[in-house]
Amino acid sequence: MQPKDIAKNTAKVVQDYLTYQAVKLIIDQLTETNPAEAIWLRQYSSGGKLQNGENYIDELMSELRGKQLVMRILAVRDDLAKQVLEYLPEMVGTSIKQANLEHRRRLLERLTQSSSEANNLDTELDANEPSDENK
Structure with missing residues (x-):
């Protein structure tokens, strides 16, 4: 395997992990501000759905409650990436x-x-x- 392929696969893993962390952070925030939404998102996200961040987001977009959450996840994930990738x-x-x-x-x-x-x-x-x- 070439270094470029390894870097591409590593980037995918990091992207999936940042999606997971964004969802986790949002659930924590929602627990304080909107507990019902936090419970729904926690239940929706269980069962290994977050193994592939992009598929997770695509599936969440098809949920009625998920459309606003997707925009929030994308924003938080982007912010986390900016903070983390520097170090x-x-x-x-x-x-x-x-x-x-x-x-x-x-x-x-x-x-x-x-x-x-x-x-x-x-x-x-x-x-x-x-x-x-x-x-």
Whole structure:
């Protein structure tokens, strides 16, 4: 897979996630201002519908109650994207570097433990073998 394809797939995942976060934020806001609408949107959004943000929005547009919510979701999602995407490249890069460093450290610890355990086992086996003089 080419880097451009990976970037395209990553952008789709981020877009879907921002849609999810926008809906979550709107439900939280509606809980305070319009509880009935919040309940409806929460129930409508359940069951994995938000896995694909664009399909979710298309389906919500076909609902009588959903048309105004779609405009709100689009606005909130756009605002979230503006706020988040500025920091995302650096945060992802730093996070991956830190996680990789930690994984490598633990792997090295395991490898050195395995090596020292194997050396201890070899030493024990050598000590238990009869010497040439005893054969």
